[in-house]
Amino acid sequence: MRIDAPKYTERFGSVRINEVQQVLQLDSGKPRTLPLRENVAVQKIEEDVIKDFEERMAIVIPTKDEKLKLFEGVVSGVPHECLIIVVSNSQRKRVDRFRMERDALRQFCHFTRREALIFHQKDPVIAQALADVGYTGILGEDGLVRHGKAEGMVAAMLMAMVAKKDYVGFIDADNYFPGAVWEYVRCYAAGFSIANSPYAMVRVLWRYKPKVSAGMLFKKWGRVSEITNRCMNSLVSSKSGFETDIIKTGNAGEHAMSMRLAQILTYASGYAVEPQELVSIFEGFGGVLPMAHQIAAKHGVEIFQTETRNPHLHEEKGGHHLLVEMLLPGLGAIYHSPLCEDETRGVIIEELLRQDAIKPGEEPPKPQFIAPLNSIDLKKFATIMAEHMESYSALEEEP
């Protein structure tokens, strides 16, 4: 594939935030022995390089009672080399939707000869293993992993670590276009291939997020993203002393991290998870607070933002209510960061009042934090889980 070379990089302590890079070409063909001179503004990433990175990557698909046709389509779009990890929080009573997902995944893996793992978020074995290593922060009162997308993502990242993957990427299960899913994963691989640091993150933004209604309007940016990005940029600006609009992916659900980075970040519950990742990076490596991890600080943390060729078409769920529900936690993560000063707090309060998301005098909620994965004995966790891994595999090998 071909993408823009990173033309501008904003620095924030040890953090390098790259400007948005556009995908120019989904498929750049065979490697050439005698290539035409490449344009300096363009990065060509060869097919085998992409596949090498895909081989080292787990793709996590969190799902909850999603339409089976959409789920199947998303799975079919993930490049073959990646290990698919489905973390499902779908219902098991009345209709066992989890079983339907597992059956669909098994069928797919059977016919395409590929590996995948699937587990339910309320799986007792995983909960027990987490309890055994003292990672109780994502466990609820029932002793099982709590509900919530973030908790599922964290559990899936742990599984990716047990499977010895070097990268982990996330794809939402409600995407209508398998071809868009395929592109997201390539964007992840492309980002990691050009990263200079082993502590890297790739966040995807969509060329257009089609707002599907009568007449079909392709609207650039969702409202939530727009507001989150503005507040995030205010935070960065206040520290650097220069206005910036570098952050375009504050809410990116489609994103990926090197495992080494994924292990050292503090996460947040619910919809705060994606913005909190950036906040954690700024807090840990922005140079304002003490460095969170010496080796990572030395290498630097790199953030790539990639704009896809494909538009994004997903299930529309709810209107203003959802906007508030998604906006509030993300802005809460920024608002309650020790980095956040009065000006940015003012911007956040103003936005939330304008959206009727809070009442005058109120503050956004403080996020519920999830400790970094490396706060536990990962080897011990892997040892406990190792003997159960086969039960999560979707590809049953014939004798």
Add this chain to the structure above:
Amino acid sequence: MRIDAPKYTERFGSVRINEVQQVLQLDSGKPRTLPLRENVAVQKIEEDVIKDFEERMAIVIPTKDEKLKLFEGVVSGVPHECLIIVVSNSQRKRVDRFRMERDALRQFCHFTRREALIFHQKDPVIAQALADVGYTGILGEDGLVRHGKAEGMVAAMLMAMVAKKDYVGFIDADNYFPGAVWEYVRCYAAGFSIANSPYAMVRVLWRYKPKVSAGMLFKKWGRVSEITNRCMNSLVSSKSGFETDIIKTGNAGEHAMSMRLAQILTYASGYAVEPQELVSIFEGFGGVLPMAHQIAAKHGVEIFQTETRNPHLHEEKGGHHLLVEMLLPGLGAIYHSPLCEDETRGVIIEELLRQDAIKPGEEPPKPQFIAPLNSIDLKKFATIMAEHMESYSALEEEP
């Protein structure tokens, strides 16, 4: 990629019509030295095989005053190895839209280092070359190539021949998803790679053709296709004596042919072009009428129908009016075929009356035919065009 192996093939004289094959996986990863046992029902096509076929393929994009953003997106989705041939019938007066398209294509080719040709349907050089070799069937009274998608397609096929391509595929310019375009081309390549005859055609159908409206409904099949397929199947059934619904792609705009097949078919003007291709094959090689080409008859003509993973999302243009406008010529092509007997004629008349497309007692229009490309001296045409080819190239090589 992985697609269904062809499970059933209907034979009609020397014509082999394969049942619909579904795409299982867009990206089947690296070639394996020690592969897991493949399922017998699945065909895995390796990346390098696909790219080898793409290298020998021209992708024709007919366009007419299409939104530039859509045009650019479609172009960006075509795999790099293919030669893009844009045939534009866009306006040149007032706003020179053709120039805008050429500029956009040049910019794209410049940054992605790829080859493409672009010409205007009313290009006087091409018209003169056609006149010189006596291929006047697609020329209008002004001596230039007539308006109409079919005429543009035929001119583009001739250009693909001059460029010495072995395969030619068509992609409409009004597609919202570059990732879907990419998949179509892979379906073409996959089809040719499993074909046993050098006379092969691949026709694409969409998993869903999303009917975009409030609430977003993904409706399977368009109305026009449904009716055309029914009439086409009636034609085939009447000859074989067995009911069949094998034809699912009567109107497929996304389709590709080996050049050897493309050269020997009779085409039709306007919206009849895609159904007429099938009718021409049935007439020429169905064994009812004399064989149209002895070598092709010996090899047999193979038709593949591939159902994509990606849904199809394109510009909606018009309602019932368009339905009639698209339906009438296609059914006309079937109705006026010497193969068409009374029963199928009855089915066609019935459908057209139901759609208010004709009045009682009327018949659908007879298609305007375009002679096969091999009716001219192709070598002479190529010689005339050879010295002009550079002027159609979108990639200007720096010294």
